[in-house]
Amino acid sequence: MAANYGSDSDQMSDDDLFGNDNVFDLINLREGERIFRDLFGDSDDEEDFDGFDDVYSPPNFQEWVWQKDYNGGAMRDFAEETGPKNIDTEHYSLHRQVSVDEAMIPFKGRLSIKQYMRDRPVKFGVKVWVLADAVTGYCSNFEVYAGKYGTVVDRRLGLSGQVVVTLCKEILGKGHIIFTDNFYTSPTLADYLLLKETYLCGTVRTNRKGYPTVQLPTGRDATRLDRGSIDWVARGDFVATMWKDNRPVYFLSTGFPPEEEGLTTKRRKKDGSREELAVTPAVVEYGKYMGGVDKLDQNTRVNKSKKTMKRYRRVEIKLR
Known part of the structure; x- marks a missing residue:
């Protein structure tokens, strides 16, 4: 029938x-x-999500003037006066340095939100956005990625910037420094966080809207430079940096000076010997504090012998 x-x-x-x-x-x-x-069609409410200001409007980057003149410092003074705050619980205080990155919880069973990331050690599993203490690896906040069709994206920041703002909404205005990789970092995100008295430091893709690629060497001009070469331009607290390691790496930071005399790092040459290369404060701080989520992965690695563990138990062990 x-x-x-x-x-x-x-x-x-x-x-x-x-x-x-x-x-x-x-x-x-x-x-x-x-x-x-x-x-x-798309919903008219796509630009509104929890944690983001409805009145915020991204700046007109065409009016921004980048030059070899750093006028920042006010935000740095504010952070030094503020220091770490009790944010998550009454028993734990986050360090000033925090990092945002994705983590994978291993799972190969049948699950609609299961993701595949070929460049990760854990290629199949549940993808989680994580805000972690960059010093201890403590998980301060997280959000499970539900897939492309399960996420409403704000058009002003995009998915990557929205993730950072959502995870960090409870720590804004407390002088923290947020470290991100080039998936999240953008001039628009840095501008919004600076309005909230919060730093941003991270690698950045040169095609991000507002990034000063005209003033910095790119392409073949950058690859021909010697290892350890540095070039930077600034606009107020914003500093855009090109640093040549084995390849050109681009940074965007707020509140850090573009250069510091005598600041170096050691790199290994092809013959096995070591050499010292000049670096900027943003490069040093990024290398030191970007690994907060990686520390969380090391501290919460699931025992591979427990292959029958339920998926919700895996999430609990990973983020508790």
């Missing part, structure tokens, strides 16, 4: 999307989201 789903008028009534709940038994959630977007 054929199932009765009602008349066409009932299924397309004004009271509900289809008028008959049985329709949803025929398609999964992801397919339903895609059909809804195709029919009705």
